[in-house]
Amino acid sequence: MTPPSEPLDARPGANRLPPGQIATKKWPVLHYGQVPIIAPERWRFRIFGAVEHPFELGWSDLTRYPRREVRCDIHCVTRWSRFDNTFGGVAVTDLLRDAKPRPGAVAAMIHAAPDYTTNLPLEDLDRPANLLATDHDGAPLTPEHGGPIRLLVPHLYLWKSAKWVTGIELLAEDEPGFWEVNGYHMRGDPWSEERYGSDDVLRMRRGGRR
Numbered sequence: 001m002t003p004p005s006e007p008l009d010a011r012p013g014a015n016r017l018p019p020g021q022i023a024t025k026k027w028p029v030l031h032y033g034q035v036p037i038i039a040p041e042r043w044r045f046r047i048f049g050a051v052e053h054p055f056e057l058g059w060s061d062l063t064r065y066p067r068r069e070v071r072c073d074i075h076c077v078t079r080w081s082r083f084d085n086t087f088g089g090v091a092v093t094d095l096l097r098d099a100k101p102r103p104g105a106v107a108a109m110i111h112a113a114p115d116y117t118t119n120l121p122l123e124d125l126d127r128p129a130n131l132l133a134t135d136h137d138g139a140p141l142t143p144e145h146g147g148p149i150r151l152l153v154p155h156l157y158l159w160k161s162a163k164w165v166t167g168i169e170l171l172a173e174d175e176p177g178f179w180e181v182n183g184y185h186m187r188g189d190p191w192s193e194e195r196y197g198s199d200d201v202l203r204m205r206r207g208g209r210r
């Protein structure tokens, strides 16, 4: 592992509260279903789909990648924001570089326990502040916040930051994940309040006819 360097600062400059949000000092816990207890030794992660080099990782393989720290604000679609978090983990850009997305890859489906998915455009995933995060403010992530490992995509609403992450699937076409099928936005940028998708898209996704 490389020696610790300065955390990457992914916080915006002046106004740090996106529209419609309220700042909180606490860190609420939100998810669908029960908290899975995953022993690090049993964690498996797969990067697959539209990539030249699909591969699988176990916990000890993470040490092959440089350890990174990111200082960021996080924003939940339920309207709370939490400033000045420091996450530690492995950079998503490092994993994507090894997997080599095919030229046609435009989006990704994130897979997570227990049966959670969320999608995002590839250009939103392939950014230096995104991590497979194992630590928060110097301590291992607790199980309820996604420990032992979660995705962190701090520039989008937090439902994209899948807890208990188990895989990244590259897609040639964007497809809705769990909350996106249920009405949440395909991208989820808090600064333009991309909370919900349009009614038309929703009807299509549910297979409705009118």
Ligand SMILES: Nc1nc2c(c(=O)[nH]1)N[C@H]1C(S)=C(S)[C@@H](COP(=O)(O)O)O[C@H]1N2
Pocket: 027, 028, 029, 030, 031, 032, 033, 076, 077, 112, 113, 114, 116, 144, 145, 146, 158, 159, 160, 161, 162, 163, 164, 165
């Ligand atoms: N695996 C999984 N990850 C998930 C969810 C979930 O239901 N399952 N919920 C998402 C939602 S809707 C939110 S708001 C954030 C909350 O993260 P937190 O509990 O650490 O605040 O986790 C996201 N990641």
Ligand SMILES: [Mo]
Pocket: 030, 076, 077, 078, 158, 159
């Ligand atoms: Mo959420």
